[in-house]
Amino acid sequence: MAPHPGGLTVHTDVHVDTEVHVDIEGHAGTGSVVRVRGLTRRFGGRTVLDGLDLEIGENEFVALLGRSGSGKSTLLRALAGLDPDVAGDGEVDVPANSSVIFQDARLLPWQRVLANVVLGASGAAAVRRGQERLAEVGLAGRERAWPNQLSGGEQQRVALARALVGEPRLLLADEPFGALDALTRIRMHGLLRELCERHRPAVLLVTHDVDEAVALADRVLVLEEGRITVDTPIELPAPRQHRHPRFLEHRERLLAALGVTQEPASPGGRPATEETSR
Amino acid sequence: MTTQADPVTTRPSPSPSPSPPPTPSPAPERKSASPAARRPDARRRRRLGPGRPIPFGAAVGPLLLLAVWSLGSLTGLLDERTLSAPWTVLATTGDLIASGRLQESLLISTQRAGLGLAFGVLIGTVLALVAGLSRWGEAVIDGPVQIKRAIPALALLPLLILWLGIDERMKVVTIVLGVFVPVYIHTHNGLRSIDQRYVELAESLRLRPTQFVRRVVLPGALPGFLLGLRFAVVSAWLALVVVEQINSTSGIGYMMELARQYGQTDIIIVGLVLYGILGLLSDGAVRLVQRRALSWRRTLAD
Numbered sequence: 001m002a003p004h005p006g007g008l009t010v011h012t013d014v015h016v017d018t019e020v021h022v023d024i025e026g027h028a029g030t031g032s033v034v035r036v037r038g039l040t041r042r043f044g045g046r047t048v049l050d051g052l053d054l055e056i057g058e059n060e061f062v063a064l065l066g067r068s069g070s071g072k073s074t075l076l077r078a079l080a081g082l083d084p085d086v087a088g089d090g091e092v093d094v095p096a097n098s099s100v101i102f103q104d105a106r107l108l109p110w111q112r113v114l115a116n117v118v119l120g121a122s123g124a125a126a127v128r129r130g131q132e133r134l135a136e137v138g139l140a141g142r143e144r145a146w147p148n149q150l151s152g153g154e155q156q157r158v159a160l161a162r163a164l165v166g167e168p169r170l171l172l173a174d175e176p177f178g179a180l181d182a183l184t185r186i187r188m189h190g191l192l193r194e195l196c197e198r199h200r201p202a203v204l205l206v207t208h209d210v211d212e213a214v215a216l217a218d219r220v221l222v223l224e225e226g227r228i229t230v231d232t233p234i235e236l237p238a239p240r241q242h243r244h245p246r247f248l249e250h251r252e253r254l255l256a257a258l259g260v261t262q263e264p265a266s267p268g269g270r271p272a273t274e275e276t277s278r
Numbered sequence: 279m280t281t282q283a284d285p286v287t288t289r290p291s292p293s294p295s296p297s298p299p300p301t302p303s304p305a306p307e308r309k310s311a312s313p314a315a316r317r318p319d320a321r322r323r324r325r326l327g328p329g330r331p332i333p334f335g336a337a338v339g340p341l342l343l344l345a346v347w348s349l350g351s352l353t354g355l356l357d358e359r360t361l362s363a364p365w366t367v368l369a370t371t372g373d374l375i376a377s378g379r380l381q382e383s384l385l386i387s388t389q390r391a392g393l394g395l396a397f398g399v400l401i402g403t404v405l406a407l408v409a410g411l412s413r414w415g416e417a418v419i420d421g422p423v424q425i426k427r428a429i430p431a432l433a434l435l436p437l438l439i440l441w442l443g444i445d446e447r448m449k450v451v452t453i454v455l456g457v458f459v460p461v462y463i464h465t466h467n468g469l470r471s472i473d474q475r476y477v478e479l480a481e482s483l484r485l486r487p488t489q490f491v492r493r494v495v496l497p498g499a500l501p502g503f504l505l506g507l508r509f510a511v512v513s514a515w516l517a518l519v520v521v522e523q524i525n526s527t528s529g530i531g532y533m534m535e536l537a538r539q540y541g542q543t544d545i546i547i548v549g550l551v552l553y554g555i556l557g558l559l560s561d562g563a564v565r566l567v568q569r570r571a572l573s574w575r576r577t578l579a580d
Binding site: 080081082099100102104106108109110111115119120146147148162 | 475479483485493494573
């Protein structure tokens, strides 16, 4: 470990040259929360991320789109520091106080709901914060329930409460609504948007759903062949309407960037760009 | 669901009747009932699977056995020297209690099994934790335990007698050797089969190692540990039986061994029944603990 002006430099592994700068206090240099330079990741002989650059600003909600195997999850996991043994190099600056939401709620089945939310913290203050977050996700009164007594949507709301309990500066979400049914998913979109406006973390949302990206994000990225090929701001009037012409315009452009050409004869259905990633 | 002909729903048409008016039935029920109406002899659909549980089903087999035994003794088909009659066994139990011999034997046997179980469980758990939490621990511990597993604890008895003599220490050590293996195997397996996703979660939440062990590892390994405990209890009684019948001067096994020399089958049977009761009781106790400790997954188990 070598000291670094911006924070703490962590050499993740011997055969990995990635320097993960975990920013202990304040900003990562230029007011951006996340700064990635020349990030390369290889699995076997395949280069998944190829010299990727990325910056995410304070409070910015960024959605990352890409086809299966485009490396979306690899990028997110690199930011979360979850694959320390993967070969590659590059520079990753992330705040120390960041949290992850996985596709599965990933609640510990042997801990009650509140204990899951405050996992890793202890004390009366943590418990109070946990209760507040649970109330915010609409699960006040379910503190003593076991995770397997909750529905899939409720479990994912607990996971959201857990991710926000430490007031993170960066929230990394890996297809958090991928396993939910369409109705629950729409409700979760509203909730996520609302909570992010209240707690103001920077967000990187990995998704394969173009509508989800346009409905939620301030900025949408498309990852292709290990690099970011599209980086577009989304400006839409406040309650985002799926039928707004600019919404549809963004959607068309992003679908085209993902290589999906719209059939003119199918206006109604939600076109899935792909099934799942990884 | 309603394949059985129902007198109300299968009425062909709502004809005016003097008897109580037909209750209005929902349409789907009427539809499903109509084929049954066409075939009035249609019987209830044959169910696959074992069917409904029988009340007190667990008692049927043992009671039947007891009845056959009583009948055999009554008719004289079972010689008193081969197998004493149930009432003789009962009377002998009364005599043994009156003389205090039963309580004395029971106490010393329970003490041995309890001590062996306690030390065995402790050793097995500690070894499993060390082997489960570090690769070096596994490299050092797992091999020898697997080798020990292949050698029955009772095969070590000659060596243990040479080393420790025939006193209480040898007996407890033999029980410990039989007990710690299943506890180790199942706890270690429980630790190893903790979902990798939970480990990843703990990393993403930056849990400290102690928090990780307390919140993730120990509760995750608990089902395995309790399963190991059930096997351990059985092993403890098993080892007890053997050590008490070799060079012993007290305990249930000694009582039985003595009875063998005098041909007292009634006392031998009292000992057998005692072992059975002790085994059942201790297994029931572990299952009770299991149910309480694993209440978070009761929705699946019960």
